[in-house]
Amino acid sequence: MEIKEQNQLTAKHFATDQEVRWCPGCGDYSILKQVQTVLPELGRPKEEFVFISGIGCSSRFPYYMETYGMHSIHGRATAIATGLKLTRPELSVWIVTGDGDSMSIGGNHFIHLLRRNPDVNVLLFNNQIYGLTKGQYSPTSEQGKVTKSTPYGSVDYPFNPIALCLGADATFVARTMDRDPKHQQNIIRKSYHHKGTSIVEIYQNCNVFNDGAFEIFTEKGSKKQATLMMEHGQPLVFGENSDKGIKLDGFKPVIVDLNDASVNDLWIHDETDLVKATILSRFYDDPSVDGHFPRPFGVFYENKNKTPFDELFNDQIAYAQSKNPSPSLDSLIAGKETWMVS
């Protein structure tokens, strides 16, 4: 009976009665839609999902999900989600965050979340700008960015989020984009099934303050040329007519023309290889520069062998409880030495 009901869940069941208040044309709409599409497929009742966000445009997300949710404070969703997951490991806990929320004000919690690896899912909406505060540069904005707070152009170097996550020992690292619903759904689904912290960076267009930031990767005319769609076990091929590939020359990646080289010589994507994932994470060139590498999308890396934090944490408690199955409060309070006054 209950399973039948679960099977009947649709995207609509995951939509709330709250008016969605992102700017018209915002990339967030697509992400909301894909998440609402994927969740009903997962065969879990809605009450087991919890969405926790920080502050920023993306962090409005929980209000639009008919699940449990918390819109918390800037940068701290990761820490709140950690506490929830430790106490309620059976729940499916999702963190919705942005580039400012996760990598600026919440940077510390973000790396420690990845280090500990609780079984939670992170959706990192990267629009390379501060939207909610109306257009200041973010820690992922390209150097030289002219914004309200940097009229002469920003001099900060940006973070490379994927490299940052790999550096923090994340166990599932992927990138997708708002403009490719199928790819997004696929990655979100995979991230859900990963045991451990999964981080999905989603290129998300802010059409008001940073319009077109990812156009070259997302639009028809340039997408095939500028992106590298990674598939586990498949050769790294890209280009307008899938006519280019990536080869590894030692540790050095090389772009080859498939008219001259064979597909058999290409680098076969292996999601379990951290060294190769690290090399791929550095495909982060400015796409307007000649000879640049295509920007990879898909799963960079998955490590299935690192036991999630919440499991270790609760196993330790279970172990202590098995050693002392009915601890006495009275003897705890009395301690080791008492005396009687009569």
Add this chain to the structure above:
Amino acid sequence: MQEQELESVVIRFAGDSGDGMQLTGTQFTNTAALFGNDLATFPDFPAEIRAPQGTLAGVSGFQIHFGATAIHTPGDQSDVLVAMNVAALKANIKNLKKGGVIIANSDGFDAKNLRLANVPEAENPLIDGSLEAYDVKTIDVTKITRSALADSGLGVKEIDRCKNMFVLGLIYWMYHRPMESSIKFIQSKFGKNEAVMNANLKVLQAGWNYGETTEMFANRYNVAPAKMEPGVYRSIMGNEAVAMGIIAASVKSKLPVFYGTYPITPASDVLHELSKHKAFGVKTFQAEDEIAGICASIGAAFGGNLAITGSSGPGIALKTEAIGLATMLELPLVIINVQRAGPSTGLPTKTEQADLLQSFYGRNGECPVLILAAQSPADCFDMAFEACKLALNHMIPVFFLSDGYIANGSEPWKFPSQDSLPDIDVTFAVHNPEQSKFLPYQRDEKLARPWAIPGTPGLEHRIGGLEKQHITGNISYDPANHEFMVKLRQEKVDQVANYIPEQNIDNGPETGDVLILGWGGTYGALKTATAKLIEEGHSVAHAHLRYLNPFPKNLGALLRNYKKVVVPELNNGQLVKIIRDKYFIDAIPFNKIQGQPFMAHEVIQQIKNILAS
């Protein structure tokens, strides 16, 4: 040899921070407690783990006041000073009674130690006659320890580490204390290393024998057991009591504890203690920082655990924004602040009560929370339990204030049994089929909202830091709603006054010349001072606040029964401001801000001055 009966004695053990004085003091404390004395202790140590050896900065002290009568403070002045080196003597001589006993380790008064303590060689206090007013016993503890352990096979460093046991054995002899408890302690602590265990036992006995066989000591003393309320007692330190109070609340509410925190002096011992008790289902999470500590606890509260975070002033400052969030979420959360002297890093190992205004007002917006304060080490149990109970019953964040003095101090505790503690009723919300939509901000008679934990079918809802619409909990920018909600959250705090005990007078008449109004860890000093003032015939009473926000309902009326209200605090005047503001009473501040507790005589003098003015 003369045997002498004493009512109470104050001993101060002082040495280098590496000399093991804290351990010596703790051992003596346990033994005195087991013997049946009432007692109070005051560990007073530097912030550095190993401050430069031999210097004044490195002096670590442990004071114990034990007696056959009721003891409420560690004592203003000591009767006996153990000085392991010249720096320890120099730092503590001013608080030794004239005629008091000094037990000096002569090796700690050599040329090197004199130099390190900035004492010219010609002014070696053991030689220059400056200690004439005292009864000085000079013993070369280092030499005796070394010769006692010559055959032990241990290195000099390990041997020298046993020096404190000599002192302990000697003091045990002086005060007729049984050594069994310390022998057991040494056996269990060093059981794995037999050589070290035997060395400590041997030196402990050597200290006892030294008293017995040399004729250096003309007197031995008896301090009879105190006449305390019948019952079973143990010795307890404040931070330990906090942890037990939390676990008791967990058992009584049937909710697992989640303690999210970050190490900080002097609060870390709460974490250390709680982390031992995982068998009770206690979850301790050492977070990456203070903010993550409280935020993880908020996540745990959302998930239905008894959620606690703990810190000291600087850490509480970092948690501020999250306390605001918890206030908006209206989730139960206990925030422990073991106060230390500030501002900023301040004096990390020294006590102060200067975070009261921070607890009241230290957040953005109108953000009232409940505030409780413990008054003694044992009271930390009761008030930590009470903080958990109020948080759970009222769905609200609660500040629990302790301080470095009671956190590390100890006293005998007639501890409660599990059965004597009240149950804490917690009911999670469940789906009501007659209600079409769950209303997360609907309230009960206490103005508490339902606790609907994730995983409950039919109650899916969103909460957050944005202003809520009354009842529905939806985001609301409606101006009138915001004002209404601010007032409602205040009202929710205020009406807790209906659920807490009325304020009592601890000692003294119900009307009179002066009411001494204290709060927190100053209880013992104020109680001692009041008793003395009453004994001398003054019209003085003492009331001690444990509930600070809201105040007990009868407080205003109670204060008006006295001509003057004096508010002694270890800060620059904080409670006094709130009392003046709230009750329009010309309360008189009395402040000490030296990182040290009040001494009873200071309070007595001040009250006398006020009585005379």
